[in-house]
Amino acid sequence: MKNLILKDLVNNSSSVEEGIVLFNKLKKAYLDKTIVLLEVDSNLSLSSSFLNASVGAFLDDYGLENFKLTVKFKGSKTQFHKISRYIESYKELYLV
Numbered sequence: 001m002k003n004l005i006l007k008d009l010v011n012n013s014s015s016v017e018e019g020i021v022l023f024n025k026l027k028k029a030y031l032d033k034t035i036v037l038l039e040v041d042s043n044l045s046l047s048s049s050f051l052n053a054s055v056g057a058f059l060d061d062y063g064l065e066n067f068k069l070t071v072k073f074k075g076s077k078t079q080f081h082k083i084s085r086y087i088e089s090y091k092e093l094y095l096v
Helices: 016-031 048-062 064-070 077-094
Strands: 002-005 036-040 071-075
Touching: 002 016, 016 036, 016 048, 016 064, 048 064, 048 077, 064 071, 064 077, 071 077
Parallel strands: 002 036, 036 071
Antiparallel strands: none
């Protein structure tokens, strides 16, 4: 398992460009068949643009099951709920 500390990967968590940085790390992990522990600091604000470009793009390309196999989460309950709600909304809209 490889640790990815979000605040060390991106300058902010509110832009598409920074979301692409995370997406590329998740994509590499998936292609290398590596599980990542994504650590999200409770102080980070996760914008929908950032989540669309990272988590949403991963779900588009590789699907929900591969996301669950590749990414584990460590962070505050609030951050966990934000990402969970995002994935649930995504599933409802795109039927992954």
